[in-house]
Amino acid sequence: MKKGDHLFLVDGSGFIFRAFHALPPLTRKSDGLPVGAVSGFCNMLWKLLTDARDTSVGVTPSHFAVIFDYASKTFRKDIYDAYKANRSAPPEELVPQFGLIRQATRAFNLPCIETEGFEADDIIATYARKAEAAGADVTIISSDKDLMQLVTSNVHMYDSMKDKQIGVAEVIEKWGVGPEKMIDLQAMVGDTVDNVPGIPGIGPKTAAQLLEEFGDLDTLLERAGEIKQVKRRENIVAHAEQARLSRRLVELRTDVPLGLDLEALVLEPQDGPKLVAFLKAMEFGTLTRRVAAACACDAEAIEPAVITVESGATARGPDLDPEQAGSSSVAAPAAPRTARSQQTGTELGKDMRPADLAKTRAEAFATAKIDRSCYVTIREIEELDDWIRGALDTGILAVEAEGNSIDPMQGELAGISLALLDNTHAPSGGEIRSAYIPLDHKTGEGDLLGGGRADNQLTIREALDRLKPLLENPSVLKLGHNLKFAYLLLKRYGITLQSYDDVMLMSYVLEAGKGGQGLDSLSERWLGHVPMTWKDVAGSGKSGLSFDKVDIERAMAYAAEKVDLTMRIWLVLKPRLASEKLTTVYERLERPMVATLAEMEERGITIDRQILSRLSGELAQKAAAVEDEIFQLAGEKFTIGSPKQLGDILFGKMGLSGGAKTKTGQWSTSAQVLEELAAVHELPRKIVDWRQLTKLKSTYTDALPGYVHPQTKRVHTSYSLASTTTGRLSSVEPNLQNIPIRTTEGRKIRAAFISTPGHKLVSADYSQIELRVLAHVADIPQLRQAFAEGIDIHSMTASEMFGVPVEGMPADIRRRAKAINFGIIYGISAFGLANQLSIERSEAGEYIKRYFERFPGIRDYMENTKSFVREHGYVETIFGRRAHYPEIRSSNPSVRAFNERAAINAPIQGSAADIIRRAMARMESALAQAGLEEKARMLLQVHDELIFEVEDAEIERTLPVVVTTMEQAAMPAIAMKVPLKVDARAAVNWDEAH
């Protein structure tokens, strides 16, 4: 280092605390990990590295280092035992960020320096003085007063948050003394935060005045007798020794042994892909784009690094990080410039590429020997504490909450099972230990009195008090299968699960369409092991037991096995996610949904039971009347609801000529067939009417009130995250995604979904989202233009196809075009379109031919999709989600054709599903940012629609937040070639809001 060089020294530890307190509202990653300080840190580093010259620093660095405290006792503690004794533990939010900031530093390819026994300030002081002696200039990135003693004409400080440089003049301005007197000033004033005693009654103003008068501390202490103020004089005399001690504490050491010499701090060029991978993993979108642009790399093509959360300076988790360790885009530098002897984290399989690791793991577990005899029951608090310590040590824990109901909103906790991972260095992942903690099991199964609480169990309170900090600890990764269940059940006991992976969702991302995602399926698929079934444990039907009634030994075997399997499956799938480049899909589209959907399910929605009960009565009366007419017309009584009996009446007894047959050879009595028969006889129409009335009654007006929760008085659906091939959600118990809307009778049911007093329901739905996605993926000029200009899309299609002007488009022609547009999305066939429009197959074929002539890009899209799915066995959405079609090469032509249509539909339906998932994942923070937390709450999702409950006074403010969040949901990952449009309305019930 020489004259003209400029060394930047960043006070990393100081920055964390300052950023934490200076940057409220907390920024969090989608999985709940707090990253506000990390975000500020990365932005600052990037700014300094790229345009320090344009800040008030005014120069470009030639050398650069980030300095951290080493979390152990320092020499100051030897001098003064109470040093920093007042420091409380750092806020919980901050703990995981210490490690992340070190990882950020490495990602920026900067030296990361810490030395045992010394604080960051001493290291900074040593480097600053050395550099200064070599003739270089130094800028210390910090605003900590403890560092101001280092300022000279060559050493400046820089407050990055205020963009303010601190030189000699600024120190004098602030403290009334020059930097050379800062040590004495601090020694007199003391520091309550660090527990530096100082002299009582002396503050900065007095100290500066005294130093001005006497020159320095030693002189002052010698001549203290000259001080006129009695109290002040007495204090100084009495505390002279304490002042000298304080000086030794505040004076920075400039002789710290340095692991890296000055030359090693020379600024190296950035490793663009490595940095982008890190920033993507942290979900810092803006900075990722900026860095990618500056480094000329394609951010979309780079997988996010897998980040290990450490707690401070002590390694907490095994670095189960195949991507970071192996993939070329995130490869660690050959020799990390880390001046610390003790490496943080153990890098599992660090020499292996993700694909190799995935293969090794898959092979190691494929023939799993699952030994249930190793499972243990935890009945003592000491034993539980041991397991908790184990989880804290390894940073990984598989967990399952067992309730006495399959509904997490209703059941009570019966027990919790845990699995730990030991010897995490092994390529296979390590050894797994599993345990079950029975908490509320009962005795005397089948006893009418219900039996009492079984002996020798920890209480729910005892166990949860211990487990809560662990389950909420962001540094410990929790693994589960279908974690939404445990999330909801635990939430009801005051525990909000944080930092988790869900193996069901991981498998869904890897294998949607290839089979079930139940734990049993995953176990068979990945481990070759058939686990105990629920029936094995609890029996079924009338004699089936709830879990709390199950014998503890049997419950233990079942519950402990589940977490054992979960841990194994995770070890297999985690590296596969990386090697298949599906980590982003999992992180952005799946994992955030666990908490989001759990919250929505927990909120539920109010239904008006009076409306439904009245409606039920009306429907019963009308159905009875229609039933009478039907029996009159048929000339006999029969079971109208039996298609078989109905077919016999219509096509046998009455001799009507049947239309279609079902696939089992029965006469079809579908609405479409009956509609056509209505022209020749009165009866078929009555059947259609009767079916509509009874359908609405049984499925909705009768069934819905049964779902009202006894305590909350609301209806809580359950969303299934992994049961469709395309990425859509589904809704069960009750299904709130198929509430009637098309008929007036049906809409009355929808109107029974109401807001609570003082609130309205807000419904926001995407307009034509699937056609917009089609216009984007197939890049159709006419569609793009129509959407850009806001022209009615079906009229435009009709105009293109039939040469009719858009203005004054006849309704029937538009209807046909609309059917064709839908047909396209569904993977059109002449057969299907003919059915839909009740026209000849040949005519439908003509329509399709003409459509493809007008929109050749769509035919190309379809052909390309078909050849892609034939080659790969799957198709992808615009965000990279995969839908698999293993039967695409079937020898059965109709099976093949069906799979082709599904494959054509999946990228369209799936991309739309991805978009609304992105909107949902962001919605909570978007509302919170607008100050609408708890005032506007997302309740339901119906594929292209979100329903909220909003305080009356906040509706006007809510609508734009919701609309914007939804319309911008594809950004920044995808810049859509057509705009997304969202319509939103508020009303007291769902019917009027929609």
Next chain:
DNA sequence: ACGTACACCTA
């Protein structure tokens, strides 16, 4: 008690 077929509700 459980599984399947059919019909029909939604996007």
Next chain:
DNA sequence: GTAGGTGTACGTC
């Protein structure tokens, strides 16, 4: 023509 879930009837065990 795509993707779901639920209720009823009716078969089998």
